[in-house]
Amino acid sequence: MDNHASEPASFWTQANALLRKNLTFQKRNAKTNVRLIMFPFVLCLLLLLLQKLVDNQLDKDKYKCGCTCTKSEDGQCLEKVCGAQYSDLDQVGACAVPNPPEWPPVQQVPAPNYRAVSADFISESDLPNPSCRSNGSCPITMLFTGNNQSFGQILYRNMIPSNFTMNTSNVMASLATDLLGSASKTENTNFLESAFFSGLPVYYLQKQCTENSTFSFPLQIESYSIQQEVTCAQVLPLWRNSPSEVNNELYKGYRKGNSERQINEIAAGYDFLNSNHNIYNVSIWYNSTYKNDTGFDPIALARVPRSINLVSNAYLQFLMGPNTKLLFEFVKEMPKPETKIKFDLASLLGGLFFTWVVLQLFPVVLTSLVYEKQQKLRIMMKMHGLSDGPYWMISYGYFLALSVIYMLCFVLFGSGIGLKFFTKNDYSIQFVFYFIYINLQISLAFLLASMFSNVKTATVTAYIGVFGTGLLGGFLFQFFVQDTSFPRGWIIVLELYPGFSLYRGLYEFSQSAFSGDKLETHGMRWGDLSDSTNGMKDVLIIMFVEWIFVLFFAYYIDQVFLSGSAKSPFFFLKGFQKKPLSSFRKPSLGKQGSKVFIQMDKPDVSQEREKVEQLLLEPTINQAIVCDNLKKVYPGRDGNPEKFAVRGLSLALPNGECFGMLGPNGAGKTSFINMMIGLTKPTSGTAFVQGLDIRTHMDGIYTSMGVCPQHDLLWETLTGREHLLFYGRLKNLKGSALTQAVEESLKSVNLFHGGVADKHAGKYSGGMKRRLSVAISLIGDPRVVYMDEPSTGLDPASRNNLWNVVRRAKQDRAIILTTHSMEEAEVLCDRLGIFVDGSLQCIGNPKELKARYGGTYVFTMTTTMDHEKDVESMVQQLYPAAKKVYHISGTQKFELPKEEVRIASVFRAVEIAKRNFTVSAWGLADTTLEDVFIKVAHDAQAFEKLS
Template sequence: MATAIRDVGVWRQTRTLLLKNYLIKCRTKKSSVQEILFPLFFLFWLILVSMMHPNKKYEEVSDIELSPMDKFSLSNVILGYTPVTNITSSIMQRVSTDHLPKVIVTEEYANEKELVAASLSKSSNFVGVVFKDTMSYELRFFPEMIPVSSIYMNSREGCSKTCDAAQYWSLGFTVLQASIDAAIIQLKTNVSVWSELESTKAVIMGEAAVVEIDTFPRGVILIYLVIAFSPFGYFLAIHIVAEKEKKLKEFLKIMGLHDTAFWLSWVLLYASLIFLMSLLMAVIATASSLFPQSSSIVIFLLFFLYGLSSVFFALMLTPLFKKSKHVGVVEFFVTVVFGFVGLLIVLIESFPRSLVWLFSPLCQCAFLIGIAQVMHLEDFNEGALFSNLTEGPYPLIITIIMLALDSVFYVLLAVYLDQVIPGEFGLRRSSLYFLKPSYWSKNKRNYKELSEGNINGNISLNEIVEPVSSEFIGKEAIRISGIQKSYRKKTENVEALRNLSFDIYEGQITALLGHSGTGKSTLMNILCGLCPPSDGFASIYGHRVSEIDEMFEARKMIGICPQSDINFDVLTVEENLSILASIKGIPANNIIQEVQKVLLDLDMQAIKDNQAKKLSGGQKRKLSVGIAVLGNPKILLLDEPTAGMDPCSRHIVWNLLKYRKANRVTVFSTHFMDEADILADRKAVISQGMLKCVGSSIFLKSKWGIGYRLSMYIDRYCATESLSSLVRQHIPAATLLQQNDQQLVYSLPFKDMDKFSGLFSALDIHSNLGVISYGVSMTTLEDVFLKLEVEAEIDQADYSVFTQQPREEETDSKSFDEMEQSLLILSETKASLVSTMSLWKQQVSTIAKFHFLSLKRESKSVRAVLLLLLIFFAVQIFMFFLHHSFKNAVVPIKLVPDLYFLKPGDKPHKYKTSLLLQNSTGEIRVSIPLTLPYCCLSPRKSGLELKQVRKQELIEFQS
């Protein structure tokens, strides 16, 4: 049948949610101030760090000429070698006799192991020679005699004639190497070259003015820039999960909210915040000592894109958590951990370049790579500018692109996870839902209406369901057939609903009755799409509630008042109504009028400017009812709408529901039998998840009632036996229900109603039996309910999705009453009380026990905290050992050309020189004219000057 469906565009809902989020930001000042001040605090702290650790600038250093090699001959040295062969013995003989006569002794060893053992037992002037073959050998010096074999060199500040590189020359390493080389050459060519080699002198090349970089402040700046943007993601994740935890998100979706509007509202809000913050931080960073030479726009792009990606990273985490207190901690911790990963990538120079970009999907790593490149450009160029975005091994343009791609990836992943990960509330899609054609083609479907025959399921409803009058035939708005819902609780399966089947009609008010835990709330949640049924079928005007797309259409007609109060705590009553009216699709020019009408209908004008969190329990229920009736929805689903209200407010709600009954569907649950009797046209009694009966009050009372009640007030001379005989004489089925000194109560069946007049006449005639007065009353609905519940266990657990939480004022009043009563009992017992130190010990032990029990019941939280601490300590230990290993790294380095010289065609980098680029042969020896100063070819290296007639030849050493 045709229904009036409200519809609203995504952009309008987005604007409304933006307003809502903005108001919440303004009202939650603590978190908002932290989001703004934390990044600025970190930025100013980093500026202070950069000012306290400025780069050291060194002026140009001139060439330093060292003495010739023959001035540094080895003396008093024990020279051991292995293996012992004719050739090695011949070589070492020439070294010890012809080249280095001051060597004390030359010792022979069978293998390298014996040589090493001997070196450990001798003095520090022992030098070992290990021949690999006749042309290849290793020199073994004590660490004090040569520089540490590491790629990390001392700063230029301490470099002079005693510089590390010069120690190879001054402490005899070069002398011994040249001596052995001369002996090998003489052995192979029979030509002595030692006289030429020993006159060779060395020159420590001069160096241009340079800037020494301190890595410690750089590491601090890098990691703190990553953390600076973490408050945005931290508070965003908490806000979103808190709304999910309070059921606000699913509640808004029931109101017709589009998922796109929900995500877009948060994205736009935080994008605006990050835009302004990034702009301010970029201006401050470039105007200070942090990035003084860089372009503000380039730095702004880096900050803005990283801020966006970090916020979207937090969005991606929200579908994975159910508790807001967990998601914030995890988001911050993950940010710090990934930040340290990025820091390692940046600081480890030998980290494979191909693996660097493998970590770029982590926005923290990509951002650190970009900031490290900015620092590099600040040190060796004019800073990060648009003109050099593509320069360097890690161009900034790639970082910018990767951060933008990370943002898009995180948003898409957040939306996907929100759709597929099972949550406590709402329906979920299959993991590959986006591949199904039905997801992209939203075609209208025509549904086959259920007939009375197939709505009955597996049970016969003729006896427990009252047939409706002819005017309601064909007006079945909600059809429920064989609905079952079960939950898994530890090892057992609990059935909340069992094969429930009945219809709810348009133009009627239907009440759901049953004790607490009978499944009323579960049925409500199924009808509004908060949880799917385990089995069975339910439809709302032909839309199946178990299908997400169809339920979205049905929700456009629904107004819901859940069992728990759903509102935005920091917004006022009027703001709550206005925002939800806009989300529902009420025309903008009618919102004020509609809100005022609801305030008037529910008598809330006096509290319209009060924040929702400051309302009493009854006032919050009225607000929830007001939200439900906004826009005059076609269907109202109200779960205990008047719970906690005063009698006056209850009557106001009753009148409102009666007024809106025509052409509408109203379903409500209640524990007040008088409310159901007065308000509802049809009552559905549910017990232990099963339908007991459905019908009007007359039908229920006649079907399940205990008849009429005859109450007689008697005097002390009443002949009870005679009076009972008189009653049974006229109505044989009468039973005595209650007897005391003042009253007798009999139950009279409905079928004997025609005999009542005879009984009344007999009572009037036999006035001597002691009857003062009598009266007849019909069975109440509460009597019917109690009779039905006799068959069921009263204490059945309710596993509904929206479990009712005790309201604050109810809890407070109950706790106060219990406390007062306990104190009275304690005072009456006159028990002896402990005092002073004994009392203090008892209080401490009691509080400790209380906290222990609380932690025991929060085992998941405790395990999560312990796991985070364990990971944190593991990262700290890893960082310590990594730093220790780098700090004390002594790596054997072979003095080969590849260590110092670039191959033809290579670009200069690290400590390598472009010296070989002057020679097309690719050999070590390079010929240059005498007129060309060799310092300009290798301005940061050492060299050897070989005196020859027409040319100079250079061999470079690291310095």
């Protein structure tokens, strides 16, 4: 096969090859991709169907504003009036409010058990003693600061009333001159002021409370009449020297989910800045504890205006006298038309269901990576020249593109059918959130893929994680998020688990969309991320940092621990290390075990070792492979001793030679090959391939290496042609040269005709897969090829054809071939090495080995068991030096020294024997390679037992 590549493939050539392979592989899995994308489609359609059912129920009279008939005739209502007064609790939310009620303005104040007192975390000493909390007598603290303290003291004295005046004939006007306060939480709307309906006390604020400090007055609101009770609450005004002191004290007492003992709330803070007789310039702090889940602050709209009025009124009185009043008469909601009750199911359930939708990508990525690992396809690609850089870039980019398409379809389809979860929230926030998360998810899949070696195990584990994360998020994590007493720091810790980060982000989208739809406002916007109750900002930061960290750690694990790419733990410092002047070094002169030195007495093995030592001393050598005292020792486990797999192997192969490795199972052949192709590291010694050290330059070796592994490593959904195109591109074949090389390779292994080349490899027979593996190992003109039992499973015709391919291929490259077929070894190999118990027992071409270890004839005779002694006596009389090597059920084999054998004498003796007893079969044969193999292996194993 003349399919030469001029030089190693560049980074972008390798990337192009892998990308083309991935796209082809993806095309083969079109049905799977459709099913994957259909999952969010089906789920969105299901949510849409459920939403229609809910809307249909809410469209019934049960959930519409209640009405009463004012005029009827013959049992038919001719005129009806609708309104809140005719509605029950299920209906009143839909009613129109053309004239909203007017409510007295109220100041937001802390509850008695939260009011500021002296504490160890507060440095100021003018706060009241904490004992006041036991009887609820703690004053309401307000802080003041400014450039002019005396001017500021005048203003805050004007702000707080000295007495409570009530004119029962005009309650609303009277209350406009007084100062009411409440610790109740305001609602999103102010149609019903929570201060008068929450059950919490209403206070009137005074400079000093008297003993008889509780009053009751009637309050008429529209058609509602309330007998309201109010209790005096003392205001404690405190001056601070700077705004930073006010801000610090406010922050320390702010309700942040701390224990009740640490909540030290200040009612308000005022900074008069540079205000004077001519300038009115004030900044106001207020307590935003009660912001709702959407970040909307009803307190700012309903109760902060009272704080503004207080200071404005105080300044006006300073200028124009105490009788001047800037009245704040009432607070009133905007009129409301009749509205339909809304219930956005998708937003309510979005946290759970959409978590499952997004997480469906995780098993897809993980199983794809584990499949490559399980089938050893990643290693196979690496051994044929695919570097780590192109692999990571294309694989990561490939999964990222799939994920982006998946999420884009998800969002577009959800928006297209009108799900508020998507349409209410800012699309740019959604894009950033999903983009960061899918990157984190892909990085996590790369990291976890290193922990699995079986696709089924990885798949089951991944799907347990998918559904477990959704259920834990919906039924556990969400309650922690909603519980304001649960420490926020622990929420951050929980969100370090990527699944909970995903759930929290989707939960925030759900809440924003739900509130936005209910209030007919927008959902989440970028400005909402600064809200302390909105967890999206924390989630984005956590996911981004985790993405970078997990991606780096996954790459590090891949480089240091995974087979086929194992490097030093400090490989990233390689650029700072001093490079060696030459790839070659002096021969190994380290200590060796006594068994190894004894084995070196064999002249052919000793001669090979001396040749290697001499070659390593030369600055330039023309050898494809040089193994220098290569050793591999596996440490002992479970009380077993350490295992010597390879014992000081020295070997030199020039270009154009096919070297055959023979040996019994467990002899160490596979361990030797694994070291040569970079799957394992040598315990000591090294080898040089095309002048490059296997310990430090495997990436360079891979660019000129071909491998036909013992087990076929193929993608089942790719065709034979596509396999060769992919590996040909990795070897830098392009254009017409690539096409020609692929066709020649297919023809050479008899896979070109009959449509076999374009048939999926998964449908190939075992022999066809074997031939394809051989073609892959030879494409692109690799300088060194390793073939592990290449003809296994082939019929005689295909085996003979394959031998012709290998014979042609070895002309300009070095080939190391392992086989159990003595015929194959004799036909293909220029030299043979018999490997037993980790040591090279002999080395030479087949004729030399047969001459060296086969200086005998093998005489075989089969008789009845009664005449076995007769046969043995006959052989001993003829040749006293004969040695019996085989004996079973009447069949005996003897080795006869060639120098003593006269063939005519053997025939004459057999004829005489036939007259005396029955001879079933007999034969006289020259020594075969198989006999040599058996003899050498037997002698070596016997020697091992003795030693």
